[in-house]
Amino acid sequence: MGFTCGIVGLPNVGKSTIFNALTKAGAASANYPFCTIDPNVGVVSVPDPRLNTIAAMINPQRIVPTTMEFVDIAGLVKGASQGEGLGNQFLSHIRAVDAIAHVVRCFEDENITHVSGGIDPARDMEIINTELILSDMQSLERRMERLTKMLKGPQAKEVTRELALVKRLHEHLNEGKMGFEFEVADDEQPMLAGFQLMTTKPLLYVCNVSEDDILDPDKNPFVQMVRKRAAQENAGVVILSGKIEAEISELGEEEAREFLQDIGLSESGLNALIREGYQLLGLITYFTAGEKEVRAWTVPRNTKAPQAAAVIHTDIERGFIRAEVTSFADAVTCGNVKKAAEQGKMRLEGKDYEVLDGDIIYFRFNV
Numbered sequence: 001m002g003f004t005c006g007i008v009g010l011p012n013v014g015k016s017t018i019f020n021a022l023t024k025a026g027a028a029s030a031n032y033p034f035c036t037i038d039p040n041v042g043v044v045s046v047p048d049p050r051l052n053t054i055a056a057m058i059n060p061q062r063i064v065p066t067t068m069e070f071v072d073i074a075g076l077v078k079g080a081s082q083g084e085g086l087g088n089q090f091l092s093h094i095r096a097v098d099a100i101a102h103v104v105r106c107f108e109d110e111n112i113t114h115v116s117g118g119i120d121p122a123r124d125m126e127i128i129n130t131e132l133i134l135s136d137m138q139s140l141e142r143r144m145e146r147l148t149k150m151l152k153g154p155q156a157k158e159v160t161r162e163l164a165l166v167k168r169l170h171e172h173l174n175e176g177k178m179g180f181e182f183e184v185a186d187d188e189q190p191m192l193a194g195f196q197l198m199t200t201k202p203l204l205y206v207c208n209v210s211e212d213d214i215l216d217p218d219k220n221p222f223v224q225m226v227r228k229r230a231a232q233e234n235a236g237v238v239i240l241s242g243k244i245e246a247e248i249s250e251l252g253e254e255e256a257r258e259f260l261q262d263i264g265l266s267e268s269g270l271n272a273l274i275r276e277g278y279q280l281l282g283l284i285t286y287f288t289a290g291e292k293e294v295r296a297w298t299v300p301r302n303t304k305a306p307q308a309a310a311v312i313h314t315d316i317e318r319g320f321i322r323a324e325v326t327s328f329a330d331a332v333t334c335g336n337v338k339k340a341a342e343q344g345k346m347r348l349e350g351k352d353y354e355v356l357d358g359d360i361i362y363f364r365f366n367v
Helices: 015-023 049-058 084-094 121-149 156-174 186-194 221-233 242-249 253-263 269-281 305-310 314-318 328-334 337-342
Strands: 004-008 040-045 062-064 067-072 099-105 203-208 236-240 283-289 293-300 320-327 347-349 359-365
Touching: 004 015, 004 084, 015 040, 015 067, 015 242, 015 269, 049 062, 049 283, 049 293, 049 328, 049 337, 099 121, 099 221, 099 269, 121 156, 121 221, 156 186, 203 221, 203 269, 221 236, 236 242, 236 269, 242 253, 242 269, 269 283, 293 305, 305 314, 305 320, 305 359, 314 320, 314 359, 320 328, 320 337, 328 337, 328 359
Parallel strands: 004 067, 004 099, 062 293, 099 203, 203 236, 283 359
Antiparallel strands: 040 067, 283 293, 320 347, 320 359
């Protein structure tokens, strides 16, 4: 699994339309609030042309891409943290994802109602972020109560340290700032991760624009609003058109490529969203290649070889001996991995080797 991305936003901004297009999952999509009640989940293959290039060198029995999971979370409204619109049920689903894609409506359409009236991305972004902040503040307040009761216990020193962090973070959120903007020391990071807060998750804003605006979205004043807010938060921005993505989802691979070329786009919104998500989360892809299978694997940047091997199987990490590494570029230049090895381009790496994006690896291990 690459990573899990929760799709959030106000009702009727195009979340479920985009989810359907990206995953072809057929989630309910209609012109009324709370059309989505339970979260819909869809797993999509991560497009990576390098995988097919490697496969063409080997002609394996099967090709296995890495994947990304989308979770379509029901539309949030103002007051969600207090239970408005069944908000507490919806908010709980967000805590399990790796990153949040916040869909913002950046198009006018009198046939599609807006739960808050007219189109105003700045207001919409503020509503969603405020509800996430308020929910996280409630979570921290409960934690403060629990920790305060433990101050006289046997772990008083650790409790005091955690309580201080919780209070600092609560004050930060109370100023209307997102959790991912909060600065912590390296030794506090594990504690922060344990809080499982929604506002500490990496955030991408997804501008849903009309078909007319997709080729030059920056002329759209709504997109400009989103970019301004995202820049203030150091958040990513992806521009796509839900209608175009829906059309692409109905086409085969070759037809979709021709369709994108005809309308002047270099890639689909799915590709853009995955690319930005990987960058946001600091993820890379490495490959394993053999006659039976050529496969892509996702790991965080700076992952060492044994831990990268663990995503295949924990036994490989436990019995790790060495990694035989060929860069994708060298494999292409030499013709394939075997020829790269014959030309001295394959490296033998040990336990301290940090896997690089595009590495083709064969792990030696003994259990």
